[in-house]
Amino acid sequence: MTGQVNTKPRGRQFFNNPGPTNIPDRILRAMDRPVMDFLAPEFLEMHRACYAGMKRIFKTDQEVYFHASTGHGAWEAAVANLFSPGDLVLVIETGYFSLGFKELAETLGLKVEVVGADWRKGLEFAKLSERLAADKGHEIKAVLAVHNETATGMVLPLAEVRRAMDQTKHPALLLSDTISSLGSMEYKMDAWGIDVTIAGSQKGLMLPTGMAITGVSKKALEASRKAKLPKYYFNWELMEQRKPQRFIGTVPVHFFFGLTESIKMIEEETLEGVFSRHARLGEATRAAVRAWGAKGNGPTLYGQTEERLSNSVTTVLMPEGHTSDAMRKIALERFNLSLGGGLGPLMGKVFRIGHLGDLNEPMLLGCLATTELAMKTAGVPFAPGGVDAAIQSLAS
Structure with a gap:
């Protein structure tokens, strides 16, 4: 049987926009x-x-x-x-x-x-x-x-x-x-x-x-x-x-x-439990981004004041010469992962990983692994080990 291959991604979408978020x-x-x-x-x-x-x-x-x-x-x-x-x-x-x-x-x-x-x-x-x-x-x-x-x-x-x-x-x-x-x-x-x-x-x-x-x-x-x-x-x-x-x-x-x-x-989770979960997931995301940029030519955290980094969304600055929009398009159309884009003057310069609301460790690790896959497919340079860094953060 011949004909056009259906490349529409299957399975449930991983939705990691910073809003709207997953509805339980x-x-x-x-x-x-x-x-x-x-x-x-x-x-x-x-x-x-x-x-x-x-x-x-x-x-x-x-x-x-x-x-x-x-x-x-x-x-x-x-x-x-x-x-x-x-x-x-x-x-x-x-x-x-x-x-x-x-x-x-x-x-x-x-x-x-x-x-x-x-x-x-x-x-x-x-x-x-x-x-x-x-x-x-x-x-x-x-x-x-x-x-x-x-x-x-x-x-x-x-x-x-x-x-x-x-x-x-x-x-x-x-x-x-x-x-x-x-x-x-x-x-x-x-x-x-x-x-x-x-x-x-x-x-x-x-x-x-x-x-x-x-x-x-x-x-x-x-x-x-x-x-x-x-x-x-x-x-x-x-x-x-x-x-x-x-x-x-x-x-x-x-x-x-x-x-x-x-x-x-x-x-049921308690507000303190909700805040603790978001802090864990936020730090794991930041650990992954730090690992991606460890060699100096990969994506980096946009925010530079450590104590003010958000536990609900991480904004990632693309390496020079690479646009976030191309990578996000691949993530969505080939791998069914939705990431946030840059807004205003940051359009094309950053992407955003939402880690808030109805989210747990497996969902976050799936997002981070697929982000690596999309970056690799798009030719974005990054150091390996981001997902491992996130796992280490969560395990500790």
Whole structure:
């Protein structure tokens, strides 16, 4: 028999993008059920359980709101509820998504200053402290931060951001995007003095894309009562009037079916267990990348500040003269492995390995071995031993 060979890869795809992430079968099964009236007692009980569960995950005793949107919707909800046209906010530069937060704030009519930082090294806190201390009239209304920059694989220590604000006695609000850190790395909304926590469903919470969750402090709620930016769908005050679900429009009940199961899975493992697993998998990934670049001409870790490297995503810098897009195309089309690409100015220069959410050691080792296979097929130079290094890290 002759004819064209079918080269479509078989078997289950290894999905190692840093978001969306793998959806566990338990969550898929929890969502595979008939629709329910969102005024039914059974659903109201489920909604209350999700509300309480997200408070535990945020580590807050304050307010929580749900929106049918991506994390960008939660960005917009935070800005629209808190500010008036022309208000000044500071954005801490961490990478592509921090500048997206800046763009959104400017589009909604705010004045934005950026505290610049080297994407590979992270913020120098003296710069933040200096700018806050210089603001004698307290014109700066808020500091906007991305806890874990998905594009660079670098963490911003939020407790240190709060410390800089407290030491300069600055009353600004602190807003934190936790989209690629929540449910993967330690996060303490109340203890760290976060006024607004911005989260999405599709990463550490292991759900489909489309639900945004926002934690809001009492201080932020007070500020929202004076804000003049227009809002309707994202209006927290209007949501408060629509109890018990506090939702504008029809409630997406299937997301709550899934979120109920997600919270169960996280709390069965315990938050500390989840963080420990992500730390193990993150360090094993970094061990593999270090091994690949050991001879000086292979891929290397993009981030250069060791203590700020992320436990949910690793960004890998390609060797000179090689594009990540060609290697990623081979990984996907020949070997059924999906890796993240570079964003903005990093496009083609890096690839990203997501190791967050529903992931274990065999899944990670399969990803790392197949990444080596794709690099070899694409002619990317690398030192051997990356998978062995990852195994040594996990075994120890």
